[in-house]
Amino acid sequence: MKIKALLLSAALAFSAAPATQAAEQVSVDELLNLVKQGQARDDKEFKQRLSRFNRSKAEQQRMVADMSAERTRLENLSAEKEQQFQQNETEVAEAQQRLTNRLGSLKELFGVLQQVAGDTKAVFEGSVVSSELPGRTEFLTDLIKTAGSSSELPSIEELERLWFEMQREATFSGRIAQYNADVVLPSGETVKQDVIRVGGFNVVAAGNYLNWDLQSARLVELDKQPGSRYTTPATELEGASGNQLTGFWIDPSRGQLLKIMGQSPELADRVDQGGVVGYIILVLAVIGVLLAVWRMIVLYVERARVYKQMESDSANENNALGRVMAVFQANQNADTETLELHLGEAIAAEVPRLTRAIGWIKIISVVAPLLGLLGTVTGMIDVFETMSLFGTGDPKLMAGGISQALMTTVLGLVAAIPCVFLHTLTNNRSRELMMILEERATGILARQSEQQTSAKAA
Template sequence: MRTGRLFLILLAGVLLSAPMSLAAEDMRERQVQAERARQELLEKAASEKRAAEAAAAESRARIVADRDALTRAVAALKQSNDRLTAEVDALDRQRSDLAETEQDLDGRLAETDSMVREMVGAVRVNAKDLEGLLAQSPQTALNPPDLAFLRDIADQALFPGMDDIRRMADMLHDYILCSGQVRRTRGTIVDRGGHETEAEILVLGNFTTAYRTAEETGFLNYSPDSRKLFALSRLPARGMRKQIDGYLDGRSEAVPMDISRGGALRQLTHQLRLWQQVPQGGPIVIPILLILLVGLIIVAERTFFLWRRRMDDEGLMARLDQLVREGRWDACRELCATHVGKPVARVLAAGLKYGRMARAEMENALQEAILKEVPPMERMLSTLGMLAAIAPLLGLLGTVTGMIGTFHVITLHGTGDPRMMSGGISEALVTTMLGLAVAIPIMLAHTLLSRGVDNMVGNMEEKAVALINMVDRHRPLDGDQGRS
């Protein structure tokens, strides 16, 4: 086993030694060839080195030349840079100065622009106000100004210049002058019938305008829409018309003027008289008017009744005193009989019938006669007082019914249209007004008539007491009474 291994090892060594000898020969050949290649490379490298050194020397020369040129160029660029830097610094300073100037100018421009806008706005506002003044002035109907010019400025259709402002100032100056003048001229107006006619026109500044034609004299109202003067639908009171005529004729220095610029005159036109308001009160107005009619009849009858029973009672008492002193009792009774239609005379005649009796009986007789005269004088006065109390209650009833109707309208239609509620409110107010207007004079008449009755009763009592004292001083004896 061991011998076999050794054999194998020897065999392997023989096999390996043969190639190694062959490889050594090849190595020597290759070294020779490599040496020749190295020599060739060395020569080539030396040749290339010499060429590179020549090229480097040439490049170095060019670089040196270029460096000098670049140095000179850099120096020139530095000088140019310094010059440009100085110029930039100067321009920066100039830009800063210009920026400050621009900011200052912007501020001044903004301030000026604000002032201009404010001035233009004020001019436009004044143009609009001036247009309104001229449009509402009655002077416009006589001398129409150029309102379109003012309207263009107010509506920003025209930028106002100094000439436009001067023109506005002239128009305002003319308006002020006309507002302080009293003018009398002839012109065309629209009369109460709606027809244009010539009239004599009196213009009192911007407050009041009056007119006079051959038929009438009255006030005028100016309409800005049509620029015409219209006669008011209702003529003023007679006294005002006389004052206007007197002023136009030079007979008076005073003339009525409406300082509210037509507001009071328009209110006068729309003002309703009492008889025009009565139909608006509804059905409650009828009983109130009946109460007024009955009350007037009672007042007239009672006034006539009491007036017919007035007499000169002092003269009658003086005549009776003289006759009593003379003892002429029959003449006293005849004197009272001549005034039998007067309550005082009837009371005195009743007292003279009991002249022979005791004082107490005579007083009772006179008191009875006075009490008999009172009911005819007080007749219907209680009815008059009742009517005075009923009239305001009916007015209150009309107020309640009118408010009920108003609330019914509100329930159905709401409060959007006040004219739908005006009927019920008008009924409520008119009935209250009419009830009070009827009750107050009736109550006043009732008070005056009652006071008159009280005065007559007091006068009868006074004359009765005077008769008792008169008779008591000159009371006749039974024999004398029989002879007389």
Template sequence: MNLMNPARLMKSLIKKENAFQDSVLIFLACLILLICFCPSGVAARDMRQSFAVQAEKRARMEEKARQELAGAKAEAQERTRQIKQDKDALTAAIQNLKNRNKALEKDNGELAQLIQDRQALRESLLEELALSRAENRELSGFIRSAAKDLEALLIQSPQSALSDKRHGFLAPVIHEERFPAMADIRAMADAWFHEITAAGQVRTVTGTIIDRQGLDREARILMLGNFTGIYVLESADTGEPEMGFLLYSDNSQRFFALSRLPDAGTVRQIQAYLAGERADVPVDISRGTALRQYTLELDLAEQVPKGGPIVWPILGILGLALLILLERLVFFFRRQMKPEPFMDKLRGLVAVGDWEGCDALCRSRKNKWIPGILLTALTFRDHTRQDMENALQEAILGKIPAIERFVSTLGMLAAIAPLLGLLGTVTGMINTFHVITYYGAGDPKMMSGGISEALVTTMLGLTVAIPIMLFHTLLSRRVETQISQMEEKAVAFVNMVFKARNECCRH
């Protein structure tokens, strides 16, 4: 409801009453003028008629104005009454809202206290949860560490060759696929005790081995704890029992027959032990190391002279490569430094504008790469960024030839060594064909020299080329890393200098 409507209505009535009074005054003025300027008789008569008409009109207008004024007053009183009613309703509503607001404030206070209590309880529960998680993580880590140790033990144990996937149950625990359960812990304890028991037993079992021809064979296996395995199987050639030692492979977890059979005396001892006639049997306490030494191995020092004259250039390449590698190692070792502590110290000096301290710090290590190039840039600290970057780039380019020295030579030697080996192979085969031409192919010993020369040079060439190539790759990577590091620290130094200059300008 618009509260201003009664006031506007009263103003309208007042304006109409003033307009009516103005019109009456204008009429009287006109009447006076007519009396003054018209003839007396006619004027009197006309004046009386006009006055009567005007009086009647005036009466009608006054009556109309009184009616309108009464209506406006009634409407104003009605509106005033309605406004008062609305005011009372609004006052009651406001009081109701105030009461509700007080109730809500009380409820909010109770809820705030409840939230505070719940928050304290939540923090307490979170602390307990964190403590519980820490304890669980510690326990889980201990169990997983034990599982890894047990897995390594089982993989390295020769007993694993007699059972497939002996350590498979440890994978979910080790790879954190699930939290370790009591069943896992019991299984780990059982596996540990089983390994302890088996490691102290001497027993005969039937299992699968890989024989000397690389075939899978079922054999009778004598297990002497975790030290030695001895196999007995029927020979495919003679039909007689074949007896020998076994080697255990951690990678495949299988037994491999030793490529060389034991001598007759060792065989007789094993046979007597299996028959119960002896109480002792040969055991390799090194767990396979002594058995591998038992086989015939070629001595490289004895084979090298058989490679012919091409061997000596290959050995010369090896010696030259070793000298280059030694020189490079000494070179990088003398100029190597940890850049981060140095840059942190330099950053602190640049931040406070201690340029003399920066110069002294760089000069104290100017034989190193990074301080040397940064010392060059210090003289350009008052120049533009482009000038400083150009100076640093020039300093880095000046260091690159010394860093890359002999790297290409090492790559060339790695390429030449196998070519010389191939050349030795060709010359050895030529000598073999010459022997065949003159003496025929009846005596293999006559051809063994050329074949040995062909094989030894190839072997020696590859033996020299492979490590040289490896060292060349590592050295190239080291060179790239060092150059990238110098460029990175150079850019970082430029940013330090201009950041310090900008801060000085702002202050």
């Protein structure tokens, strides 16, 4: 080790000498002196490093001893805590058992309380009264958790409030109340509106029925309202004041029947189901009714004129009987056979006037059900084509097609029945007038024949 230090010092001396004394020559004595100085310096540094290493080793041993002691302390503390935890578990189990023994029948009571609170919560969530009294279900949710907990018992105040909420629900269900609430329109917009609640059954606003939505807990206006038969009483109810009594339709299913009624097609929808054939039938029905009404009015006026003419001997040509009598007066001197021919001609001329358009009413009454049958047949063809494409797995699809097909038959019968009835009335009225004309003509001929026989005998 010392030899290496001497060589290292000599090397340093030789390497440093050219840098500092480039041209100066170093003697052997001076070189030896430099080597000794370097050796002394190296020995001093080595001793210092050895001293620092010994001090560091002692420090490390002291730290290891401290950590060992700390580990032993923590192990003892863990063992103590684990023993304490086991002891606490035993004490908790014993306390729980004592609580169960002391509760006795009260535990069953709390079970019933939890069930009643759950049933009440379901009632409140589906009741329209919640639109006037929001936030009632949160209390019931907390009460259900408390009643089902083994570490916490419901208080007297919570039991009293449960009774109070149930009583309030029953009281509000028997009232008609008006208040302001959020209403979701069919467009999806939420607005504030004054609503009227009829017990726990229906809620109306602006003449429209509302439904209580369980998911959003808000009042929702029905997309399609029922007919005016049901919405008109709702409007009257909103306009009533004081103790005024008005009629109102109550939905005991709390909106379900109203939804079904809204989905049911109205008269216009039914007619539209008949398609082109249905509209043709309706046009024919309207034409038949108008013709019948027109002929009834004409025949009624003609009948009044004929009866007025029957009370007079002077012919008035504004009616059928008057025109027949005018023919008689123009041919009074003719013989009986000739007069009979003239009267028969006059009566035959009046028949088209009395029976005009009555035949068309009969034709419409016959054609309308035939068109209805045609629409039904074509509709059933469409139904079978749909079944061939989509199968018979969807009964609603088949039922809807059959309903549309049968609608034309219904329209045909609706058009035919009144047309048959009106045709019978107009035909009987015209036949009545023709019988009056024939009766009067027969009477005229009888009197003319008697007069001619008396003249011949004289």
